[in-house]
Amino acid sequence: MGERLRKLGIRLAQTRSTALFQLSNELPAAVLARNLGIDITVAVKWQRASAGNRAAYAAEISRRTTAEQT
Template identity: 70%
Template sequence: MGKDPSGAQPAAVLARTLGIDITVAVKWQRAAAGDWASYAADVSRRVPENQ
């Protein structure tokens, strides 16, 4: 069986575990994924505190 590109499979597990609607679980999963490229760029621009 292949992976589900929509991410619904992990969201379905979350929904079953927490007893919430699948649409809510999908929204939470997408929100939690965030934008890692923007985060990495932010972190790379930080100046260390000891400088």
């Protein structure tokens, strides 16, 4: 199956990374680790990479003007 996907131009490693990035942005690290069977430290790293500093992000959003938010 991997060969068929490669022939179609689908990069498996890149697709997996994209999926992990998105999931880690939506789920807590503990849930991600438990459901995917990955180590919690790996899940935390993915979550940090996808979400960055959530406190800094929230502060930035609160400083935006209404025009910038649309």
